[in-house]
Amino acid sequence: MSTIISIHSFRGGTGKSNTTANISALLAMDGARVGVVDTDIASPGIHVLFNLDESEMVHSLNDYLWGKCSIEEAAHDVTGHLGSEIKGQIFLIPSSIKAGEIARILREGYDVGLLNDGFRDVVEKLKLDYLLIDTHPGLNEETLLSIAISNALVIILRPDSQDYQGTAVTVDVARKLDVPKMLMLVNKVPSQFDLEDVRTRVEQTYDATVAAVLPHSDEMMALASSGIFAIRYPDHPMTKGLRSLVDQLKA
Amino acid sequence: MSENLFELAIQELKARTEDIRPSDVVLFSEPLRSALNAMIRLNRFSLTEFQEKLEFTREETRQIADILVERNLFTVSKFSNDEETFYESRLSAMTRPFSRPPSDIWKKIN
Numbered sequence: 001m002s003t004i005i006s007i008h009s010f011r012g013g014t015g016k017s018n019t020t021a022n023i024s025a026l027l028a029m030d031g032a033r034v035g036v037v038d039t040d041i042a043s044p045g046i047h048v049l050f051n052l053d054e055s056e057m058v059h060s061l062n063d064y065l066w067g068k069c070s071i072e073e074a075a076h077d078v079t080g081h082l083g084s085e086i087k088g089q090i091f092l093i094p095s096s097i098k099a100g101e102i103a104r105i106l107r108e109g110y111d112v113g114l115l116n117d118g119f120r121d122v123v124e125k126l127k128l129d130y131l132l133i134d135t136h137p138g139l140n141e142e143t144l145l146s147i148a149i150s151n152a153l154v155i156i157l158r159p160d161s162q163d164y165q166g167t168a169v170t171v172d173v174a175r176k177l178d179v180p181k182m183l184m185l186v187n188k189v190p191s192q193f194d195l196e197d198v199r200t201r202v203e204q205t206y207d208a209t210v211a212a213v214l215p216h217s218d219e220m221m222a223l224a225s226s227g228i229f230a231i232r233y234p235d236h237p238m239t240k241g242l243r244s245l246v247d248q249l250k251a
Numbered sequence: 252m253s254e255n256l257f258e259l260a261i262q263e264l265k266a267r268t269e270d271i272r273p274s275d276v277v278l279f280s281e282p283l284r285s286a287l288n289a290m291i292r293l294n295r296f297s298l299t300e301f302q303e304k305l306e307f308t309r310e311e312t313r314q315i316a317d318i319l320v321e322r323n324l325f326t327v328s329k330f331s332n333d334e335e336t337f338y339e340s341r342l343s344a345m346t347r348p349f350s351r352p353p354s355d356i357w358k359k360i361n
Binding site for chain 1: 272273274276277284285288289291292294341342
């Protein structure tokens with residue numbers, strides 16, 4: 001039985017792609033077969049974390065949505081890019097980074113249902129244990145559909161008033177869609193904040209489980225998306241927080 | 252009570268003039284909303300499983316399933332037989348214009 005996990009934040013810049021890449025790596029380090037889909041078609045980026053170069057992208061999610069390839073043909077095995085710590089496998093379905101292709105999607109739109117059909121197909125065809133959906137920020141049709149088919153939802157927010165308000169909307173929608181497991185992740189918490197206070201406040205505000213509260217990390221900033229944090233810094237407190245999130249997703 | 256809930260479910264489904272997408276489900280009342288959410292996550296399911304979630308009679312459940320097939324949220328599976336009807340949830344809603352923006356998105360959220 002495979003698990004579909006959507007990773008969402010109401011606002012941009014919360015560290016959604018970084019978190020998605022780290023979750024995938026931690027799951028694969030335990031031997032799982034993991035798929036990652038970059039549905040942020042307007043501003044793709046997660047491929048950078050997996051060191052997938054544009055020249056290696058034979059097909060992208062855009063090609064699948066335009067009927068040029070099957071969803072599994074758009075999946076790239078990036079396991080070899082990540083090092084020997086990965087015992088399982090990671091397949092990335094990147095969005096195109098070609099300006100013309102991004103513009104075409106924005107201009108013409110696409111069938112969001114087809115995107116979700118693709119999620120189920122790729123789980124089956126690649127025999128995935130987990131499929132991670134790196135969603136767009138905000139709420140749109142794609143996000144609602146992703147949540148509707150997901151077994152688990154990770155909602156990322158920062159300790160910021162704008163994030164708090166927007167996240168309430170996402171939490172409400174997730175409850176209406178009966179998502180079986182909803183976990184909150186508070187990210188980029190400034191060092192002067194008490195992490196336990198932040199956890200309590202978020203839990204009380206949303207009446208939801210906070211899987212981890214992650215401090216702002218200079219090491220993460222310095223890494224600058226050139227690799228996956230949990231692999232590079234396995235003993236860092238942030239990695240421990242991410243590991244706790246993964247354990248709760250697996251439970 | 253159950254009869255009223257069934258009537259309400261039928262009313263809500265018939266009020267939709269276009270295809271029903273999985274995200275439209277948030278607009279429906281209980282028990283229809285929860286039952287549809289569960290079936291969409293299952294992807295492949297039987298009339299019996301749908302009935303167990305709805306807690307309507309088999310005939311009432313079938314009437315609802317028929318509307319959902321008409322509205323393209325469900326398709327009848329080829330594995331159906333005389334004793335049991337099997338369905339698959341359908342995520343595409345092809346009768347909507349390809350590039351139409353989701354104008355009802357805020358209604359769903361509100």
